[in-house]
Amino acid sequence: MSTAAEHRHAVAPAPADTPRGAATRAALLRAARAEFVAHGYGAAATERIVAQARVTRGALYHHFSDKADVLRAVVIDIAGEIAAAITARAARAGNPWQALEQACLAFLESALKNDVRQIYLLDGPAVLGWQAWRDIDFAAPGGLLRRAVHACLEASPNGAASLSGSAFATLLGGAMHAAAFAIAANPAHMVQRAGYERALLELLRSLKFRAEHGGV
Known part of the structure; x- marks a missing residue:
C-alpha cells in the first residue's frame, strides 16, 4: 500500500498560492465537507473526497498531511462562517446588549446546520482535541462573543465594577458551547434550542440589569 509521503512525491501539483493551487484546495475542502457531513469523520474516505473534487490523491497530500488535517481546514472555514453570521446579526442591533443577545442567538442557530x-x-x-478546537473557536466566533461581552460592560454605568469581563465571557462562552453541543447531539434539537434561547435571554437581561444598576 502506498503511503502519504509517496503520494506527495509522486506528483507535483500547483502550489497553494497560485490560482490553480487555490482552486484545487477549495475543491478538496468542498468535497471533504460534503463527505464529513454525509458519513462522519470516522467513515469518511479520502478516495471519495478526491473523486468528488476530481483531483489526484497526490494533490490531496500536497495540500494536507492527512485526513485530520483536512478536517482541521474545514473546521477553520466553518468557524469563519459562524463568525460572519454572528457579525451580520449583531450589526443590526441597537445597542451593545442587544448585539450580545443577537450574537449568542446566532451561535445557537448555527448549531442547527x-x-x-x-x-x-x-x-x-x-478528532482535533479539545484545546486545538478551542483555539480555532476562540480565533473566530468565541473571540467575537468575548469582545461583545466587554463592549456591554464598558457601555454600562456599573459594568466594570459589578462584573468581571473575563469571567463573564468565559462562563458565557462555556454555557454557549454546552448548549450548542447538546443541540448538536440531540435529535430533538429544535425543541431544545427554544429552551436554551429563553434561558439565555433571561440570563443576559439579568446581567444587564446588574451592570446598569449595580447590586446583586
Missing part, C-alpha cells in the same frame, strides 16, 4: 453540527461541534473536538 448539518455541517456545523457534524463537523464543527461533533467531529472537530473529538
